[in-house]
Amino acid sequence: MAATTQEAHPVVIAIDGPSGTGKSSTSKAVAARLGLDYLDTGAQYRAITWWMLSGGIDIHDPAAVAAAASKPEIVSGTDPLAPAITVDGTDVSGPIRGQDVTAAVSAVSAVPEVRSRITRLQRTLAAGAPRGIVAEGRDIGTTVLPDADLKIFLTASPEARAARRSNELKGNGGTPGVAATREALLKRDAADSGRTTSPLAKAGDAIEVDTTELTLEQVIERVIGLVEERKQRVR
């Protein structure tokens, strides 16, 4: 008989922060290296926004958004090497990154009925992750998974964030310059931080990592180091 080996309990990592701080890149890499699932919660809010825009729903009418919030079927893949998202069976991973969705998503995600619907999906995915999950967004540590084993809040200067995002958009054929990108990011930060329901915020027990002067690899190593530290402490 083999000695009783204790199954490690699934590890839940919450990574929050504003746009362009490195949440998606860091979360995907950490999940892939640790063999965990990955959840991009921003993609879910973008997907429901894409569906509303496609269906002609007035996204500035919270009652209309609330009434439609439960209608689309949103399915998120959780493989960090091939994150996928579909709405009613259509792959929307490309269209949800468009400027129209980016400009509309903060209004849609501020509606409480949208948040409760998406939060339910997120908790179901986290609960079903066999080895655990890295979930990234704005309210993971505060609202979605308040009992996460590790909470990280990423920050970076607006200049660094705008330069990164602008570079990325150029690669995707977009043209906005750094100044326009910076303005758009700050506007979205203000809307996301200022909403009543589950705003963008650092959880009291989250560890803040300023990525302005760090390479992506340094951020990934920092987070993996914090996961290891946490494991040592609970052993």
Ligand SMILES: Nc1ncnc2c1ncn2[C@@H]1O[C@H](COP(=O)(O)OP(=O)(O)O)[C@@H](O)[C@H]1O
């Ligand atoms: N520490 C870093 N240094 C330089 N570029 C980075 C760093 N972290 C992420 N990036 C780049 O910045 C862009 C935005 O990163 P992303 O992970 O999508 O941020 P977020 O999910 O917070 O919006 C991507 O092109 C990514 O490769």
Ligand SMILES: Nc1ccn([C@@H]2O[C@H](COP(=O)(O)OP(=O)(O)O)[C@@H](O)[C@H]2O)c(=O)n1
């Ligand atoms: N947990 C989350 C994640 C995203 N969001 C909303 O979804 C938008 C898009 O999130 P994202 O993570 O794709 O944004 P980027 O950081 O990629 O620019 C945010 O600006 C928020 O309005 C949210 O409200 N709560």
